[in-house]
Amino acid sequence: MTKTEQEDTINWRAWYWLVLGALAAEIGFFAYLTNLFA
Amino acid sequence: MSLLDWLVLGGTLLFIVGYGTWRTRQAGRTLDGYLLGGRQASWWGIGLSIIATQASAITFLSTPGQAYADGMRFIQFYFGLPVAMVLIAIFAVPIFHRLQVFTAYEYLEGRFDRRTRTLAAGLFLVQRGLSNGLSLYAPALVLSALLGWDISLTVWLIGGLMIAYTVAGGSRAVAVTQQFQVGVIFTGMVVAGYLLVHYLPAGVGFSEAMQVAGGQGKLNLVDFSFDFKDRYNFWSGMTGGLFLALSYFGTDQSQVQRYLAGRSQRESRLGLLMNGLVKVPMQFGILLIGVLLFVFYQFNPAPLTFNRPLLDQVAASPAHAPQLRKLQAEQATLSVAQREATQQLAYAYASHNPTRIAAAQTHRQATDAAARGLQTQAQALFKAAAPTAEAKDTDYVFITFVLHYLPHGLIGLLLAVVLSAAMGSAAGGLNALASTTVVDLYRPAYPRADDLRCVLVSRWATVGWGVLGIGFALFAARLENLIQAVNILGSLFYGAMLGLFMVAFFLPKIGGRAAFLATVVAQATVLLLFWQTDIGYLWFNIIGCGLVVGLAWLVQRIIPLQASSKA
Numbered sequence: 001m002t003k004t005e006q007e008d009t010i011n012w013r014a015w016y017w018l019v020l021g022a023l024a025a026e027i028g029f030f031a032y033l034t035n036l037f038a
Numbered sequence: 039m040s041l042l043d044w045l046v047l048g049g050t051l052l053f054i055v056g057y058g059t060w061r062t063r064q065a066g067r068t069l070d071g072y073l074l075g076g077r078q079a080s081w082w083g084i085g086l087s088i089i090a091t092q093a094s095a096i097t098f099l100s101t102p103g104q105a106y107a108d109g110m111r112f113i114q115f116y117f118g119l120p121v122a123m124v125l126i127a128i129f130a131v132p133i134f135h136r137l138q139v140f141t142a143y144e145y146l147e148g149r150f151d152r153r154t155r156t157l158a159a160g161l162f163l164v165q166r167g168l169s170n171g172l173s174l175y176a177p178a179l180v181l182s183a184l185l186g187w188d189i190s191l192t193v194w195l196i197g198g199l200m201i202a203y204t205v206a207g208g209s210r211a212v213a214v215t216q217q218f219q220v221g222v223i224f225t226g227m228v229v230a231g232y233l234l235v236h237y238l239p240a241g242v243g244f245s246e247a248m249q250v251a252g253g254q255g256k257l258n259l260v261d262f263s264f265d266f267k268d269r270y271n272f273w274s275g276m277t278g279g280l281f282l283a284l285s286y287f288g289t290d291q292s293q294v295q296r297y298l299a300g301r302s303q304r305e306s307r308l309g310l311l312m313n314g315l316v317k318v319p320m321q322f323g324i325l326l327i328g329v330l331l332f333v334f335y336q337f338n339p340a341p342l343t344f345n346r347p348l349l350d351q352v353a354a355s356p357a358h359a360p361q362l363r364k365l366q367a368e369q370a371t372l373s374v375a376q377r378e379a380t381q382q383l384a385y386a387y388a389s390h391n392p393t394r395i396a397a398a399q400t401h402r403q404a405t406d407a408a409a410r411g412l413q414t415q416a417q418a419l420f421k422a423a424a425p426t427a428e429a430k431d432t433d434y435v436f437i438t439f440v441l442h443y444l445p446h447g448l449i450g451l452l453l454a455v456v457l458s459a460a461m462g463s464a465a466g467g468l469n470a471l472a473s474t475t476v477v478d479l480y481r482p483a484y485p486r487a488d489d490l491r492c493v494l495v496s497r498w499a500t501v502g503w504g505v506l507g508i509g510f511a512l513f514a515a516r517l518e519n520l521i522q523a524v525n526i527l528g529s530l531f532y533g534a535m536l537g538l539f540m541v542a543f544f545l546p547k548i549g550g551r552a553a554f555l556a557t558v559v560a561q562a563t564v565l566l567l568f569w570q571t572d573i574g575y576l577w578f579n580i581i582g583c584g585l586v587v588g589l590a591w592l593v594q595r596i597i598p599l600q601a602s603s604k605a
Contacts (some may be wrong), residue, residue: 002239006531009134010299010304012127012307015127015307015311016124016127016309016311018311018315019120019124019311019315020120020121020124022120022314022315022318023117023120023121023314023318024215025060026318026319026322027117027260027272030260030322031259031260031262031535032258033257033259033260034257034260034261036257037248037249037251037252037257038252
């Protein structure tokens with residue numbers, strides 16, 4: 001299997017959504033903490 | 039510092055530097071091997087290298103101090119970073135990998151012309167050359183405060199060690215040492231956080247500590263209100279922070295070089311995404327240490343200023359020493375009252391009794407007002423006694439705690455964290471400066487130079503930039519806050535650079551002349567705006583980028599100087 005073929009097997013869209021989803025969850029958590037201690 | 043601390047500090051640093059140099063002893067045979075480690079890096083190696091290049095000693099010294107003084111709102115600065123990682127993985131990585139370039143600027147010659155490439159390389163060299171000096175200054179500050187050494191000597195010592203292993207092993211030595219450095223950094227962070235909670239009085243746990251900090255406005259993590267002049271809010275983070283991260287990771291050779299070293303496009307992308315996942319929680323952890331420091335010093339006597347050299351300077355002044363002693367006596371009395379009030383407040387929170395909490399808060403507010411009054415007097419005294427000295431003490435807060443409260447052995451470990459992080463970050467920058475000098479300036483001028491010659495020039499460029507960084511570090515003591523200084527410096531240059539790359543990637547009809555002119559005008563405008571206005575620095579990333587894109591489009595429309603791009 002070549003490097004290019006290996007790359008094709010990765011679902012990049014899922015990876016990108018994972019990173020962006022983690023960011024959204026973190027911001028939500030931070031907003032919760034900010035309001036909790038405001 | 040005990041003998042044990044020295045052994046831990048010296049042993050950790052020598053092991054990391056020694057191992058890195060030994061592992062990469064054959065790195066100088068080809069230019070590809072020396073500058074990009076033969077393009078063999080795995081995704082986790084790239085991810086760690088990216089983290090280590092960004093996280094310098096400044097991150098460890100300045101960030102907790104910033105949270106101590108200003109709360110955790112600095113976290114918002116990093117909100118744009120994960121988005122930037124995704125965008126770079128989608129758009130920039132495939133282009134750089136397809137062209138197999140050594141530097142990001144090399145791509146600009148194919149896309150525009152030699153002149154534009156040289157301009158971009160020049161902007162990078164100026165910006166990174168200066169900020170690398172700042173990265174060196176931070177750990178030198180620690181050692182000079184710690185050992186009483188002359189700061190120049192300390193800068194030369196740390197800089198010299200870093201130059202030595204970067205010259206010897208090139209990019210691979212930088213990457214190998216950075217992997218250990220990140221390991222030491224995470225260990226140090228966890229240990230410091232644990233001990234800060236452990237040192238709180240009996241009956242005051244993490245939950246009560248958070249409530250005390252929250253009551254003092256330190257848990258101000260997210261602010262959705264929009265203010266153009268506010269440096270840190272959600273909107274500045276998601277726009278200015280995004281643009282800064284796009285510029286830093288997409289166009290700054292010190293980061294581009296890290297993922298160009300990947301063995302495939304897949305490894306480079308995964309390395310970037312790993313950084314996108316890790317960075318925000320990591321910064322949250324470092325800022326949390328600052329907040330815990332704040333709580334810790336509510337229960338323990340804090341000095342009038344953490345800036346020990348400033349305190350010593352005022353104490354040595356016959357005209358101001360009596361006033362200082364008077365304020366210090368008042369501070370000691372007030373510390374006892376503050377500790378009492380904070381303890382009452384913490385116990386009230388634990389009891390969940392609203393009446394008790396309200397009474398404790400009122401008591402605490404009274405001691406806070408007294409503390410603010412005392413601080414105002416102290417600041418006036420410092421200004422009168424040492425008008426040119428650094429007034430802010432945030433960079434000294436964390437290290438003061440380490441030196442005064444950590445057990446022997448751990449002091450050495452935490453200092454090793456600070457110093458190795460500093461060297462890792464500055465070495466990444468130094469390596470990129472050398473690469474850009476050779477690939478973008480030397481090689482185009484001397485196209486017949488062979489690989490060995492280019493490696494030799496790279497080594498000398500590393501020495502040259504290292505010495506220049508050391509020189510700049512010697513002036514850094516005058517700057518307000520280290521991490522802000524680095525970010526401000528970056529924001530002044532990154533906007534135009536990002537705009538140039540945006541034009542290159544997304545506007546294929548715009549030619550070299552329009553791009554070059556737009557970049558020059560935009561860069562001059564940004565510097566003028568910084569000088570003449572008080573716009574928050576993060577916005578300069580957007581302004582610079584927008585100006586380049588807009589002006590390039592306009593120039594291309596008005597003067598049809600060049601046909602469509604060559605790429």
